[in-house]
Amino acid sequence: MDGRVGAGAGHRPGRGARARRPRTLRALAVAPLLAASLLTACGGEQTAGRPTLNWYNFPDDSGALQKAADTCSKASGGRYTISYHKLPRTADGQRQQLVRRLAAQDSSLDILGLDVTWSPEFAEAGWIRPWTGAARRQAVADTLRVPLRTAIWQGKLYAAPYNTNTQLLWYRDDLVPNPPRTWAEMLDIARRLAAEGKPHYVEIQGAQYEGLTVWFNSLVTSAGGSILTPDASAPSLGPPAVRAAQIMHDLATSPAADPSLSNQMEDENRLAMESGTAAFEINYPFVYPSMKTNNPRLFRHFRWAPYPRVDAGRPSHATIGGIDLAISQYSRHPDEAFEAALCLRNRENQLAAALQGGLPPTLRSLYSDPALRKSYPFSGVVLDALETASIRPQTPAYQNVSIAISHALSPPSDIAPVSSVSEASEQIRQALRSEGLVP
Structure with a gap:
C-alpha cells in the first residue's frame, strides 16, 4: 500500500474460469513457436544503435516518472534509452502482468517497479537479480533503514527502494483541538462528537483487501507482536x-464507524473526509494536496499527527508502502539496467517524485531539503513514522497470507477477537505450506 489513488486498492480478480476445449495438436505445436517469436521480437529493442531499457512501474499521472526516464536517458550519454511503461493501476493487476511475463522469461523487461511485498516472491522464483558490488553500495547509501528491509531477502539485496509511504492520523482542528494519542482516546472523542451532533467518523480502510491487512499489521506490531515468526x-x-482485532471490532461497532466502513478503501476515506462527515482519517499523505484543492x-x-x-x-509502528x-x-542489458535504476531513484528524481507526485522519498537527506519541507509541512512527522515503521511479513507466500488475513477479519464489525485470530492463524499456516484453498 502506498497511498496512490487506486494503487493496491483493487479487488482481487476472480479465480474461476470457464472450461475450454482442448486445442488441436497443430495449435499446441505452433503456440510455443509463436510465443518464442513474440519474445524475441520484444527483447533487445534498439534505438539508434543503443539499447532501450524498459522500465515497468505504476501509472504516474504527475509526469515525474516520465521526466526521470528522459533525464536519465540523456545522462547516459547515448549509451541507452529508458522507456517508461505504465502497469495497471491496481497492485494486483501490476503483479499479475509482471508474474506472467517473467514466468515466460520475457527478455523485454529490464527495470521492474515492485510493491514492497514482492521481493521475496520474485527472488525465490529467480526472476530478479541481486544487487552486488558498487551498485549495492550506492543503493544502500543514505537509504532509510526500514524501507531498505523490504528489498532484502535471505540476506541479499534484491531491489533499491524508490519511494516509500506511511499513514498518518489526519484530523480537523475545528472539531479536535488536540489530536488523540491512542485508538481508545480517538474513539472516546468520536463518541462525544456524535453525541453533540457533530462530524465524528474515523475513516479507515475496512474493505476486504490489502488495506485491511495493513491496518491489522500496524496494530499487531504496535501492540508488540508480529504476524509471522522471525523465520x-x-x-x-x-x-x-x-x-x-479487538480495536478493529471496537471501532467498527462504535459511532466512529462510517456506515460504509466494510467497503471503504483509501480513496473513499479521502472523499468522506473532504465531504465534511468525518473528524479523523487514517491515510497516506496524498490526502493533503487533495483536500487543499477540493475543499x-x-x-x-x-x-x-502520528x-x-x-x-x-x-x-506506534505504522506499516509502510512504496515501490522498490x-x-x-x-x-x-543488466549492467545498464542497474546503472539506470540508480539514476531513476537518485536525489533529484526522488525529490521530483515527492513534489510532483506526492511520493515520500527513501533518501534520509531529502527530509531536510527546504523544497520538500515547504511542500510537505508534515515531512518531519513522516520521517519519524518511517524511523519506527513496520513492514508486512516477508515471505514468498505473502499474497496468500494477506488474503487469509483480510478474509478472516472481514467485515470488521463481525470480528470475534479470539476466534477470528484463531481462524486467521490456521489459514496463514495453510498458506505457508501451500495447503488448502485460498479464501
Whole structure:
C-alpha cells in the first residue's frame, strides 16, 4: 500500500474460469513457436544503435516518472534509452502482468517497479537479480533503514527502494483541538462528537483487501507482536493480535464507524473526509494536496499527527508502502539496467517524485531539503513514522497470507477477537505450506 489513488486498492480478480476445449495438436505445436517469436521480437529493442531499457512501474499521472526516464536517458550519454511503461493501476493487476511475463522469461523487461511485498516472491522464483558490488553500495547509501528491509531477502539485496509511504492520523482542528494519542482516546472523542451532533467518523480502510491487512499489521506490531515468526515459517498471532482485532471490532461497532466502513478503501476515506462527515482519517499523505484543492474551506482546519498508539506507553509502528526497483533476471542489458535504476531513484528524481507526485522519498537527506519541507509541512512527522515503521511479513507466500488475513477479519464489525485470530492463524499456516484453498 502506498497511498496512490487506486494503487493496491483493487479487488482481487476472480479465480474461476470457464472450461475450454482442448486445442488441436497443430495449435499446441505452433503456440510455443509463436510465443518464442513474440519474445524475441520484444527483447533487445534498439534505438539508434543503443539499447532501450524498459522500465515497468505504476501509472504516474504527475509526469515525474516520465521526466526521470528522459533525464536519465540523456545522462547516459547515448549509451541507452529508458522507456517508461505504465502497469495497471491496481497492485494486483501490476503483479499479475509482471508474474506472467517473467514466468515466460520475457527478455523485454529490464527495470521492474515492485510493491514492497514482492521481493521475496520474485527472488525465490529467480526472476530478479541481486544487487552486488558498487551498485549495492550506492543503493544502500543514505537509504532509510526500514524501507531498505523490504528489498532484502535471505540476506541479499534484491531491489533499491524508490519511494516509500506511511499513514498518518489526519484530523480537523475545528472539531479536535488536540489530536488523540491512542485508538481508545480517538474513539472516546468520536463518541462525544456524535453525541453533540457533530462530524465524528474515523475513516479507515475496512474493505476486504490489502488495506485491511495493513491496518491489522500496524496494530499487531504496535501492540508488540508480529504476524509471522522471525523465520517466516509459521504464524505468530498471540495476545497482540487479539488486542489488534479487538480495536478493529471496537471501532467498527462504535459511532466512529462510517456506515460504509466494510467497503471503504483509501480513496473513499479521502472523499468522506473532504465531504465534511468525518473528524479523523487514517491515510497516506496524498490526502493533503487533495483536500487543499477540493475543499479549501476545510483545508484550513486539516491537520496531521502520528499514527495512533495501541497503548500510551508504547510507540506506534505504522506499516509502510512504496515501490522498490529490481532488475529482471532475463534483461539482456543488466549492467545498464542497474546503472539506470540508480539514476531513476537518485536525489533529484526522488525529490521530483515527492513534489510532483506526492511520493515520500527513501533518501534520509531529502527530509531536510527546504523544497520538500515547504511542500510537505508534515515531512518531519513522516520521517519519524518511517524511523519506527513496520513492514508486512516477508515471505514468498505473502499474497496468500494477506488474503487469509483480510478474509478472516472481514467485515470488521463481525470480528470475534479470539476466534477470528484463531481462524486467521490456521489459514496463514495453510498458506505457508501451500495447503488448502485460498479464501
